[in-house]
Amino acid sequence: MSLTAIIISAALAQGAPAAIEAGMSDVAYAELSAGQSDAAVRKLEGEANTSDPALLINLGTAYARQGSTDKALAAFRAAISSPDRYDLELSDGSWMDSREAARAALAKLQRTSAQAAR
Numbered sequence: 001m002s003l004t005a006i007i008i009s010a011a012l013a014q015g016a017p018a019a020i021e022a023g024m025s026d027v028a029y030a031e032l033s034a035g036q037s038d039a040a041v042r043k044l045e046g047e048a049n050t051s052d053p054a055l056l057i058n059l060g061t062a063y064a065r066q067g068s069t070d071k072a073l074a075a076f077r078a079a080i081s082s083p084d085r086y087d088l089e090l091s092d093g094s095w096m097d098s099r100e101a102a103r104a105a106l107a108k109l110q111r112t113s114a115q116a117a118r
Contacts, residue, residue, distance in 0.1 A: 026064065027054045033091070037065040053079040054088055054099035057105055064109050076106035 026047075028040035040062040047055055060075030079102035087095050096104070 006021075007009075027052070027058045029058070030067075032058055032061060035063045037064075041066065044096075050078075051082045051084050053082050053084055053086070055100060056082065057098070058103050060105060060109075069109065069113055072109055073106065076102050076109065080106065 026043065028043045031037075031040035033072065040058065044055055044059040049055065050064065056075045056079035060072040060079065063069075063072035063075060080099050082098070085098050088098050088101050089095055104107060
């Protein structure tokens with residue numbers, strides 16, 4: 001599974017605007033899908049709910065794309081240890097437990113970092 005596939009879609013079937021109207025956090029799915037990592041980081045760093053696994057996973061993804069590996073690792077670890085836990089819809093339409101998604105993103109980043117260090 002690629003790191004891109006870990007990007008979480010906060011919207012279930014109606015798209016991002018419906019998720020926002022329903023009171024869900026904006027997890028910068030649109031920005032990440034468009035390759036706008038800097039915009040995603042700005043949006044996600046400004047969010048109040050820093051224990052939201054979807055927010056943390058997407059923040060980690062944005063950091064990883066910026067090359068901020070340490071920040072990405074910290075965000076993925078925070079998502080794993082978050083008191084909040086629920087099923088997330090991944091960008092490929094599949095569903096995964098938030099902690100499993102964070103673990104997958106963390107493992108992928110660690111593998112990528114190890115390969116780059118060789």
